Every structure is written in structure tokens, then in C-alpha cells.
Amino acid sequence: MEFVAIDFETANGYRNSACSIGLVRSVDGKLVEEYHTLIRPPVLRFWSTYIDIHGITPNDVRAFGTFDTYWEKIRDFIGDSTLVAHNAAFDRGVLSACLQHFDLPPVGNPWQCSFQTARRFFRNQGICLPNYRLNTVADYFDVHFQHHDALEDARTCAIIMQKMGDLNVQ
Secondary structure (H helix, E strand, O other), rough: EEEEEEEEOOOOOOOOEEEEEEEEEEEEOEEEEEEEEEOOOOOOOOOOOHHHHOOOHHHOOOOOOOHHHHHHHHHHHHHEEEEEEHHHHHHHHHHHHHHHOOOOOOOOOOOOEHHHHHHHHHHHHHOOOOOHHHHHHHHHHHOOOOOHHHHHHHHHHHHHHHHHHHOOOO
């Protein structure tokens, strides 16, 4: 089983405002490769509520390239792997918006949502969690991490997917 866990942080409510990406490759239950970078959004407009969440400021990303600068490395990293994200609709939307903004072709990789997988997994096990947020599921599995750090969130997503067994939890 191989997949790439992906997580974005954004500067504001616009999906193309990615300011950080984390990628973690999992192969046969082992984390084998990681990639992380800060990203300068197309417009340096950071909403204070977002800075409060992830701690990334305009000054932190000013010297970094925009998404298109890193796209070839990101594309090579993900290859044809299944992409896994916690609340995949968000991360898929960010990736799509960034690709569209820079007139880059869309990706055809399959996606799986670890949030939805966790919901099914715990319900099938008869385990009641108060919610299925990343930090709640990570706490259940005793995984400690710095929430809203793109690399840490991607790594945690990969670990909880491994702990739940496989990508095809029904």
C-alpha cells in the first residue's frame, strides 16, 4: 500500500492562497519520504484569524516562490499515488485553485479523506469519538504533533491512516 498524505495551510479564505504545503509518502506502512515548503501566495494578504491558526505571516513567506515555482517538485513527489488528506475537500480545493490560478493542468490522482475513513473505521469498531478532527483521532492513537503545521499535519494524517489499517476501510 502506497499513498501520499498532503496538507496545505492558506493565508486567507481564498483557496489559491496556499502559504505552506506538507507531503509525506507512506509505503507498506512506513513513512519513507517527506517534503515541506512555505509558499508565497499570489497576493500577500494574510487574514489575522489564519495567522492565529498556523502562525505563518507575510514576512515568513516573502522570500519564497509562488506555488508554480514548486509545482514540478510537488508533481514529481506525488506521481500517480493516491492523495490522502484529513478533510480532503479542503486540500483538494486548494490544490485545484492553485493549479487553476497558475494555468497548470489538473491532477488525476485518486483522493481519500482520512476524516471520512476515520468516521467509518471508528463506527465499525463501535468506538465513539466526540468528533473526527485530526487532533481528536491523533489523540486516540497517542500521536503527538503540532497542529496546523502542514508537514506535521500530513505526517499525522499518514500515521493515522496506517494505524487504521489500509486505504480501503469500508
